Amino acid sequence: MKLLLSAGAIALIGSGTQAEAGGLFLPGSGAVSTSRAGAAVASTSDGEALGLNPAGLAKTTGTTITLSMAIIDYAMTFRRRGTYDYVDDADQSWEGAPYPVVSDDAKPPLGIGSYQPIPVFAITTDLGGKLSKLRLAAGIYAPSNSYPFRDLCTKTASGCEKYEFNVDIDQPPSPARYDIVSQEAAVILPSLAASYRVLPDLDVGARISVGFAHLKSKINVWSSPGNLVENVNRDGLFSVDVKDNFVPGYGIGLAYRPTPRLEIGANYSSSLTLEAQGSAHAELGSMSGAAGVDVEVVPVPDEFARCAPGGTVESQKACVTL
Numbered sequence: 001m002k003l004l005l006s007a008g009a010i011a012l013i014g015s016g017t018q019a020e021a022g023g024l025f026l027p028g029s030g031a032v033s034t035s036r037a038g039a040a041v042a043s044t045s046d047g048e049a050l051g052l053n054p055a056g057l058a059k060t061t062g063t064t065i066t067l068s069m070a071i072i073d074y075a076m077t078f079r080r081r082g083t084y085d086y087v088d089d090a091d092q093s094w095e096g097a098p099y100p101v102v103s104d105d106a107k108p109p110l111g112i113g114s115y116q117p118i119p120v121f122a123i124t125t126d127l128g129g130k131l132s133k134l135r136l137a138a139g140i141y142a143p144s145n146s147y148p149f150r151d152l153c154t155k156t157a158s159g160c161e162k163y164e165f166n167v168d169i170d171q172p173p174s175p176a177r178y179d180i181v182s183q184e185a186a187v188i189l190p191s192l193a194a195s196y197r198v199l200p201d202l203d204v205g206a207r208i209s210v211g212f213a214h215l216k217s218k219i220n221v222w223s224s225p226g227n228l229v230e231n232v233n234r235d236g237l238f239s240v241d242v243k244d245n246f247v248p249g250y251g252i253g254l255a256y257r258p259t260p261r262l263e264i265g266a267n268y269s270s271s272l273t274l275e276a277q278g279s280a281h282a283e284l285g286s287m288s289g290a291a292g293v294d295v296e297v298v299p300v301p302d303e304f305a306r307c308a309p310g311g312t313v314e315s316q317k318a319c320v321t322l
Contacts, residue, residue, distance in 0.1 A: 028052070029141050030068035030120035042255060042265030047122030050193050051141040053253035053267040054205030057195035058135050063125045066139070069117040074149065076104040080175040085229035089287070094172035102176045105160055106149040109184070116149060118142045133197040140190045143272065150183040152176050165220070165237040165283060173232040177220035181237070184216040187272065189249060201257040211247040213274050215320060216240065223288035223295055233287040236297075240318040242278030273321070277308045280318035 027038025029051035041053045047066025049056030080099040087095060108116040122139030126132070153160035154174050163174050165181075174181070188211055195205035216239075223236035253267035282297040289295040299311030311317035 026070065026072060028070065031070055032068065034070035041267050042263045047124055047137065047139060048120055050122045050137055050139050050191055050207060051120060053255065053265050054193040054207045054251060055195050055203040055253040055255040057124055057137050057193060057205055058197045058203035060124045060135055061126060063123070066120060066122045069119040071115050071117050073115045074104050074106065078102055084172060087229050087231045090231060090233065099175040100172065101155040102152050102174060103155055103160055104150055105153040106151040108149045135195045137193040140188055142188055148183060148185050150180050152181060166285065181218040181220060185214065187211055187213045187247065203255045205253050207251040209249040211249065213244045213247050213276060215242050215276055223284045225290055231287065233285045235285045236288060237283040239281045240278065240320060242276035242318055242320045244274045244276035247272055247274060276320045278318055280316040282316065
């Protein structure tokens with residue numbers, strides 16, 4: 001008997017319901033606002049206003065160029081509670097041992113070692129004073145959490161080791177492998193913005209963005225039913241590499257000064273929806289399937305593909321909606 005897992009558009013596709021996940025959040029946009037934990041909606045007065053509050057552009061004079069960046073490192077180290085389970089059809093030295101410490105050892109391709117610069121680049125102008133109340137801006141910025149790089153390793157006596165699926169069969173697998181193995185992602189938003197001083201104490205602004213995104217991710221999944229003991233030989237490794245070259249968004253804001261000592265800022269930024277497509281690869285463990293049941297990963301017929309037809313056994317298709 002053979003079990004075929006349809007993966008053509010092996011897809012990580014979100015449903016229509018709203019989901020809010022916990023995790024890491026980087027407030028702000030650029031060096032100044034990030035150092036203030038994002039508390040710059042009212043005070044922003046340079047090119048960083050492009051992503052924070054476009055009304056803040058009204059405070060600029062002449063033509064200005066802003067190049068700002070927050071440099072971040074997700075320095076995660078944690079230990080999963082519990083021990084490796086005993087496996088009936090395997091005899092491994094780590095069975096029953098406590099789960100080891102796991103760390104993030106990502107080296108972003110455009111980073112400096114483990115550090116990733118998140119840039120803001122903007123040019124603002126008052127058009128030479130021809131329209132004294134109007135300011136225009138153009139530039140690029142990256143939204144918060146647009147660089148979630150991960151490359152998890154397991155701390156051992158010889159260092160932090162990265163487990164290679166179907167290769168390191170005599171080494172304990174990562175206890176975090178069902179959450180994430182590795183991930184690279186980036187979202188960049190080229191943008192245009194304008195602000196207008198409606199009253200001496202009231203500025204309004206708006207921004208439109210058309211960005212692009214790239215995501216790579218690896219995660220382990222069960223390749224055998226009921227793999228409750230987490231036998232790594234009954235796992236599979238699922239990888240995606242997808243892009244979305246059209247990620248639209250917008251923002252509006254205002255800044256109001258009721259007294260010389262008080263300024264109130266408000267900003268709304270639309271959500272960003274990524275509908276990325278690309279390639280996928282599934283690698284099965286040596287004991288995948290069940291007794292009398294083989295497992296293969298094959299594409300669904302094109303007429304049933306939810307988003308990306310044309311997948312083959314050798315070249316799967318993937319869709320990711322975030």
